[in-house]
Amino acid sequence: MKVKNSQKVGLFHIAWKNLARKKARSLLTLVGIALATWVLISLFGFNSGYKNSLDRDIDNLGFQMLVVAKGCPYEAATLMLKGGTGLKYMNEDVVKLIVREPEVESVTPMLMQVVFDPNKGQSGGLTAFLGVDPASFPKLKPGLSFKQGGWFTDPAALEVVMGYEAAELEQREVGDLYLIPEKEIELKVVGVLERSGTQDDGTIFLPLQTLQKIFGQEGQLTSVGIKVRKETNLAEFEEKMFKLPDVQVVSLTQVKTTIMTLVSTARILVLSIALIAILISIMGVINTVLMSVMERQKEIGILKAMGALAGDVFKLVWLETSLLCLLGGLLGAALAVGTSKLTEYLIRRLLPFAPSGGLISINAGLILTAIGAVVLLGLVSGIYPALRAARMRPLEAIRSDEE
Amino acid sequence: MKATPAIIEAENIKKIYKRGAEEIAAINGLSVAVNRGDFIAFVGPSGSGKTTLLNLLGCLDNPTSGKLTVNGRTVHQDGRGLSESQLTRIRRELFGYIFQKFYLIPTLTVLENILVPFAFFRKEGASQDVLPLLKKLGLENRMNHLPGQLSGGEMQRVAIARALVNRPEVLLADEPTGNLDSERSREIGKVLRQLNEEEGLTVLLVTHNLELAAMARLTISLRDGRIA
Numbered sequence: 001m002k003v004k005n006s007q008k009v010g011l012f013h014i015a016w017k018n019l020a021r022k023k024a025r026s027l028l029t030l031v032g033i034a035l036a037t038w039v040l041i042s043l044f045g046f047n048s049g050y051k052n053s054l055d056r057d058i059d060n061l062g063f064q065m066l067v068v069a070k071g072c073p074y075e076a077a078t079l080m081l082k083g084g085t086g087l088k089y090m091n092e093d094v095v096k097l098i099v100r101e102p103e104v105e106s107v108t109p110m111l112m113q114v115v116f117d118p119n120k121g122q123s124g125g126l127t128a129f130l131g132v133d134p135a136s137f138p139k140l141k142p143g144l145s146f147k148q149g150g151w152f153t154d155p156a157a158l159e160v161v162m163g164y165e166a167a168e169l170e171q172r173e174v175g176d177l178y179l180i181p182e183k184e185i186e187l188k189v190v191g192v193l194e195r196s197g198t199q200d201d202g203t204i205f206l207p208l209q210t211l212q213k214i215f216g217q218e219g220q221l222t223s224v225g226i227k228v229r230k231e232t233n234l235a236e237f238e239e240k241m242f243k244l245p246d247v248q249v250v251s252l253t254q255v256k257t258t259i260m261t262l263v264s265t266a267r268i269l270v271l272s273i274a275l276i277a278i279l280i281s282i283m284g285v286i287n288t289v290l291m292s293v294m295e296r297q298k299e300i301g302i303l304k305a306m307g308a309l310a311g312d313v314f315k316l317v318w319l320e321t322s323l324l325c326l327l328g329g330l331l332g333a334a335l336a337v338g339t340s341k342l343t344e345y346l347i348r349r350l351l352p353f354a355p356s357g358g359l360i361s362i363n364a365g366l367i368l369t370a371i372g373a374v375v376l377l378g379l380v381s382g383i384y385p386a387l388r389a390a391r392m393r394p395l396e397a398i399r400s401d402e403e
Numbered sequence: 404m405k406a407t408p409a410i411i412e413a414e415n416i417k418k419i420y421k422r423g424a425e426e427i428a429a430i431n432g433l434s435v436a437v438n439r440g441d442f443i444a445f446v447g448p449s450g451s452g453k454t455t456l457l458n459l460l461g462c463l464d465n466p467t468s469g470k471l472t473v474n475g476r477t478v479h480q481d482g483r484g485l486s487e488s489q490l491t492r493i494r495r496e497l498f499g500y501i502f503q504k505f506y507l508i509p510t511l512t513v514l515e516n517i518l519v520p521f522a523f524f525r526k527e528g529a530s531q532d533v534l535p536l537l538k539k540l541g542l543e544n545r546m547n548h549l550p551g552q553l554s555g556g557e558m559q560r561v562a563i564a565r566a567l568v569n570r571p572e573v574l575l576a577d578e579p580t581g582n583l584d585s586e587r588s589r590e591i592g593k594v595l596r597q598l599n600e601e602e603g604l605t606v607l608l609v610t611h612n613l614e615l616a617a618m619a620r621l622t623i624s625l626r627d628g629r630i631a
Binding site (some may be wrong): 300 | 446458463464478487488491492494498499500502504507509510511515518519520521522523524531565566570591
């Protein structure tokens, strides 16, 4: 048997093997750090992911303001972004009043109707229909592109354009017929939209006049989208719109602020929990490393007798702490990335409103920052055990249990 | 003792411990000179101060008073001694230690345990190739084993190899056979004798085992902290 001349036993190797001595204890500490890192990364990933998705949802709406019939602004927000219930109507004459304003670049009237479809899913579900003006709506929604076909041929055509998911769910393609539940009116599918990652994916679009006629809502609208000129002072224009009778204005910045305020409350709560988790895991690290140092007093004494300086022993113990934290951080990051879909699913179930698209955005910068923070905290927590080990006098350490 | 210059010289050294108001003189005005190539066994009853003396001579502890010179350098004089880090630097250049318990790292192999001192310090001339040392100590077939797979005698031989890897000038052995049966004790005694005779290694031994003490070139008996 040959001795490899290249074989070296460095501090890293000794530190690693020291951690392997009490596997269960090291593993439990590591899991504690991993969980804290997981929460930290998921939380900050959620923060930026949610904001990005919300921004994108709002940008994809294509207009900066929405005029709706008087009602709760939250309902208005829901109406805009999710297609909710409790719809209130306003007369389409309001469009004429709005376009008179010099700040207005373009408007698009809309009527939303929601129908319960007993054949949707396992126990039925709601289907949202949005009546839009074929002349103005596409111009305000340049982001929408077609997978098949195009917009309606006529303002009163018996035609539908289906969002990507709506078409998938209904298994419809261009040229197929579509029957509105309980209305027994056949419409022809003339277009299927590409996936946009917004609520449009689940919406079925009809010409405004057609939808008004089918649902007996002639001359009625649920909302008017407004695009204002670039130089417009939004706050002043909003004031002006509030003077219109029986309507209210919801600006998208207002919606965004309201939602972000709601979400940030929840975020502060989760952040507090994350901080507590980190504190607990740091205590775990101190406990683990300190116990390990106390158990190895004699061995540390021997190392010092053999020539290890206080700094060498400090480095060794610190290295053990860093290794624990680094591995815990890496495991936590892997967990955060691996379970981001699950976390997103859980958040969607818990949050009152969640935008479409990815709610959790984890990037390399976030992972590196979180691991760096955990290792830094670990290094701080390792100072005390490392100092205790470094300060041991060899003889006292060797005799530690002989008294 | 030989006429060669002393590597360790203690003059009237004392080590006094305080226990409450009581002062206990573990070493009480003892003088001894250790020359290069010596093999000295310190014997005596429990509490005679032999381990304390070994610790003082090996720079693991500072005397309370007296003068201690190691390799020509004054380590302690008139109550003033070197700092712990200065003592460590002397220790790693000159001394190797073995104790009654072996203190091997259980998760490192025999070879890795022997190489541990190199993680902190490698003396000039100390070779990374430890195969000759392993062969000398009969460990060449055990080097990839973990300490838990070895007998007590083998573990002590690993501890000896670890103490020798940095080529010390003096090996200090404190009750090295205290945990071994008589056969393994003889085995360790032979190893120490061989290292002294063939390598010229200075060996200072503390033992209760008279058979082991008899293997030394010189036996010094202690009683009440003095040479009896």
